[in-house]
Amino acid sequence: CPNGRDHLNETDLIRTRVTKMIDHEMQDDPYAKEAFSALLRKVIAEAESLFDHPLKQFMLFQEFEQQVANRKLENIPSVFDGHRHAQAYYGVFLKTLAAIFNHKQTDDENQRWIDLAFEIDTIVDKAVRENSLSRADMEKTVRQQLLGLLHNVGKQVGFGTDKALDIVEQVVQIMRAGPADTLRG
Incomplete structure (x- = not known):
C-alpha cells in the first residue's frame, strides 16, 4: 500500500x-x-x-x-462530448452573451445555441478545408459568413453588431489555435 x-x-x-x-x-x-x-x-x-x-x-x-x-464543465451540454471546437464556440456565447445566459434558458433557446455552435463549427471546418493554402482567405471567409449569420441571430435574441463582431473575432482566434493550427508547416 x-x-x-x-x-x-x-x-x-x-x-x-x-x-x-x-x-x-x-x-x-x-x-x-x-x-x-x-x-x-x-x-x-x-x-x-x-x-x-x-x-x-x-x-x-x-x-x-x-x-x-474530458473538458467536462457543468454548464456545457453533453451533446458537445467529442466536439471540442463546437464546444469552444458555445463557450464563446456563454462568455460574450452573459446577460442572455444569466437568465434561465428554455430547452428551445438552449437548443438554438447548441445548433448555432455546430453551424459555426461546420462553417469553420469548411473554410479551413477550402482555404488551406491561405490563412487570410480562411479568416476572411469565416468573418463574412459568421457576421451575416450572427447579425440575424442578434436581431432575434437582442444583441448588437458589437457583440457579433466580438464573437466572430473569438471564433477566428479559436480557429487559429484549433482547426487551422494543424495546417502549420
Missing part, C-alpha cells in the same frame, strides 16, 4: 499535468481555459484543507484531471 508521501508526490505530478493541460492544451477554448483555471484554484484550496489526508488529496486531483482531460 503506497504511503502518504507517495500520494503527495503523485498528487504534485497530477497538479502539474493538469496545470499544463489548462495552460497549453486549451488555447483553442478560452471559456474552458478560464473555467478550469478557476476550478483548479478551488481544487487546490480544497486539497490544502485536506493536508492530513494525502489519499483524499490524491483522489481529488485524480478526479479533477479526468474532468479536465
Whole structure:
C-alpha cells in the first residue's frame, strides 16, 4: 500500500499535468481555459484543507484531471462530448452573451445555441478545408459568413453588431489555435 508521501508526490505530478493541460492544451477554448483555471484554484484550496489526508488529496486531483482531460464543465451540454471546437464556440456565447445566459434558458433557446455552435463549427471546418493554402482567405471567409449569420441571430435574441463582431473575432482566434493550427508547416 503506497504511503502518504507517495500520494503527495503523485498528487504534485497530477497538479502539474493538469496545470499544463489548462495552460497549453486549451488555447483553442478560452471559456474552458478560464473555467478550469478557476476550478483548479478551488481544487487546490480544497486539497490544502485536506493536508492530513494525502489519499483524499490524491483522489481529488485524480478526479479533477479526468474532468479536465474530458473538458467536462457543468454548464456545457453533453451533446458537445467529442466536439471540442463546437464546444469552444458555445463557450464563446456563454462568455460574450452573459446577460442572455444569466437568465434561465428554455430547452428551445438552449437548443438554438447548441445548433448555432455546430453551424459555426461546420462553417469553420469548411473554410479551413477550402482555404488551406491561405490563412487570410480562411479568416476572411469565416468573418463574412459568421457576421451575416450572427447579425440575424442578434436581431432575434437582442444583441448588437458589437457583440457579433466580438464573437466572430473569438471564433477566428479559436480557429487559429484549433482547426487551422494543424495546417502549420
